Structure formats: C-alpha cells, structure tokens
Amino acid sequence: MSEHHAPDPGRVYNCIVGGDDNREADRVAAAWVNAAAPDFTAMLRANRAFHRRAVRFMAEQGVTQFLDLGAGFPISPTTYEIASSIDPDAVVVYTDIDPEVGVRLGALPGTHGSTAFVVDDVTRPGSVLDNPAVRSLVDFGRPVGVLLVALLHFVTEEQDPMRLVGELRSALPEGSFLVISHAACDVPWDARNSESVLKDALADLTRRTREQVTDFFGDFELIDPGVVTVAEWRPDEALDPAAPPLGIHCGVARKTRPSSRTAMSPAEHAGEPARTRLDRGQATIGVPATTRAGGRQ
Numbered sequence: 001m002s003e004h005h006a007p008d009p010g011r012v013y014n015c016i017v018g019g020d021d022n023r024e025a026d027r028v029a030a031a032w033v034n035a036a037a038p039d040f041t042a043m044l045r046a047n048r049a050f051h052r053r054a055v056r057f058m059a060e061q062g063v064t065q066f067l068d069l070g071a072g073f074p075i076s077p078t079t080y081e082i083a084s085s086i087d088p089d090a091v092v093v094y095t096d097i098d099p100e101v102g103v104r105l106g107a108l109p110g111t112h113g114s115t116a117f118v119v120d121d122v123t124r125p126g127s128v129l130d131n132p133a134v135r136s137l138v139d140f141g142r143p144v145g146v147l148l149v150a151l152l153h154f155v156t157e158e159q160d161p162m163r164l165v166g167e168l169r170s171a172l173p174e175g176s177f178l179v180i181s182h183a184a185c186d187v188p189w190d191a192r193n194s195e196s197v198l199k200d201a202l203a204d205l206t207r208r209t210r211e212q213v214t215d216f217f218g219d220f221e222l223i224d225p226g227v228v229t230v231a232e233w234r235p236d237e238a239l240d241p242a243a244p245p246l247g248i249h250c251g252v253a254r255k256t257r258p259s260s261r262t263a264m265s266p267a268e269h270a271g272e273p274a275r276t277r278l279d280r281g282q283a284t285i286g287v288p289a290t291t292r293a294g295g296r297q
C-alpha cells in the first residue's frame with residue numbers, strides 16, 4: 001500500500017526549482033501552482049539562478065569560504081559545486097532549521113571535509129557562528145560569503161531580522177560578502193496569475209519593500225546593480241523587456257570597513273582575546289563597479 005503524504009511547502013519548492021527531494025503529492029501541487037500562477041514558479045527558478053550567479057561572483061572575487069544559511073534541500077548546482085568549480089579548496093557550511101534538510105545535505109557525495117551542516121535557527125546568529133563545525137571550517141580572519149537566499153521572509157518583525165542580520169554583518173571581516181534575496185511586497189503581480197493561489201503561496205511569508213531589503217545590507221557596499229528583482233541581478237543573458245518583474249528583491253554587498261565595537265564577533269562569542277582578533281588579516285578584495293547601499297532606483 002502506498003503511503004499518503006500531504007504536499008510539503010519545502011519539497012514543493014524543491015520540485016519547482018528542479019530538485020529531487022519531493023514526493024508525488026509535492027509534484028502534483030507544484031504542477032498545479034505552475035498552471036495557476038506561472039510567474040510564481042518563474043520567480044522561484046529565477047531566485048535559484050540568482051543564487052548561482054551570486055556564488056559564482058563571490059568565488060570569482062576570491063572568496064573560498066561560505067556560510068549558506070537556510071540552505072534548503074540540496075539542489076544542483078549546490079553552493080559547494082559552484083564554488084569548488086572555481087576554487088577546489090572552497091569550503092561551505094550549510095545551515096537550516098529543518099533537520100531533514102541536514103540529513104540530505106550531509107549525505108552529498110564528494111564533499112567530505114569541505115562541507116558541514118548545522119541544524120540551527122538563523123534568528124540565533126550567535127549560536128550559528130559559535131557552532132564548532134562553523135568554527136572548524138571557517139576562518140573569520142579571511143573573507144566569508146554569507147548567503148541569506150529566500151530566507152529572511154520567514155523571519156517576522158517580532159523576531160527582529162535587522163538585529164540578526166546586523167549581528168552577522170558585525171561578525172564578518174572586511175572583504176566579506178552578504179547575499180540576500182527576499183519576497184517583495186511592492187512588486188505587482190501580472191493579472192494572469194491566480195490571486196487566490198498567490199495569496200495561499202505567500203501567506204506564511206513576511207514580504208518586504210525594496211527599501212527594507214536594502215536596509216539589511218547596512219553599511220556594506222552594494223555591488224552593481226544594487227538591490228533589484230532577481231532576474232535583473234547581473235543576468236547571464238539579455239532580459240526579455242516584455243517579461244513582468246518577479247517579486248523577489250535581491251542584492252550582494254561587500255564589507256569595506258571594520259565593524260563598530262558594539263557587536264560581538266565570533267571570536268568574542270568564544271572568549272578569544274581581543275589582541276588575537278586585531279592581529280588577524282584584514283583582507284580586502286577588489287570588486288569593480290560598486291554602489292552604496294540604496295543601489296539603483
């Protein structure tokens with residue numbers, strides 16, 4: 001007798017973006033959503049394509065260590081596959097609140113010693129940064145690429161997303177990058193998409209404006225073209241001018257100046273003496289065409 005499963009939102013997402021971690025009920029739901037709201041599924045795929053371009057961009061700037069927070073079920077190419085194709089010494093720590101994601105990411109072949117998985121809640125960034133797996137793989141004296149891709153819209157205002165992103169920014173050394181994509185509340189949907197399906201699909205998300213998403217980058221320097229909708233961020237191919245904008249804002253920004261001394265770094269979390277922290281290298285990597293937070297209007 002076959003087991004009955006209700007569609008699971010994470011696995012429906014995985015199916016829409018081309019992953020293998022889904023079941024029959026998830027595939028049926030994904031096909032139904034695609035028929036009723038084609039721009040919604042296009043948006044999720046464009047988000048994954050943004051992830052690919054952003055990781056490749058950071059790796060090309062010389063970043064070799066990555067923290068992929070809220071990584072989700074593995075979808076090829078993974079952060080590690082993209083980064084290690086540019087530098088085979090790349091290391092990636094994946095985190096997710098869902099332990100099932102960890103089981104799948106932990107079982108990926110060919111990554112032993114180069115990747116780790118941590119089950120944790122991004123709303124507790126200190127706990128994530130202090131995790132022994134993070135500290136053993138990531139050297140916070142060198143630039144780190146931090147990914148918050150399609151994650152922060154799961155964090156409510158009560159959970160204070162500005163605080164948590166601020167703590168992450170403070171913990172990073174200069175030359176590090178922050179990547180964010182985030183569901184938008186200020187991008188209109190084309191009328192061909194079913195309103196009721198969109199309402200259901202977006203119900204659990206705290207969508208935010210472009211300005212709010214820009215604020216998450218703080219004093220990091222936005223990489224050109226700034227905060228834009230996902231398909232518009234350094235596309236590999238020319239965009240179709242007739243295509244409607246897709247409702248996810250995104251951006252990539254680089255830390256170009258030291259943190260103020262008010263927030264704790266991972267070293268401080270771990271009780272390491274300040275002298276050691278200050279002795280660490282302050283690598284800065286060159287990136288063409290950057291723009292201050294606020295980006296393109």
Ligand SMILES: C[S@@+](CC[C@H](N)C(=O)[O-])C[C@H]1O[C@@H](n2cnc3c(N)ncnc32)[C@H](O)[C@@H]1O
Binds near residue numbers: 048120
């Ligand atoms: C839409 S998926 C995005 C996966 C991947 N980042 C991507 O863009 O393809 C969101 C993921 O965030 C995870 N998540 C949600 N809330 C979280 C939290 N508070 N801390 C860590 N992970 C969380 C979910 O379990 C899910 O795997």
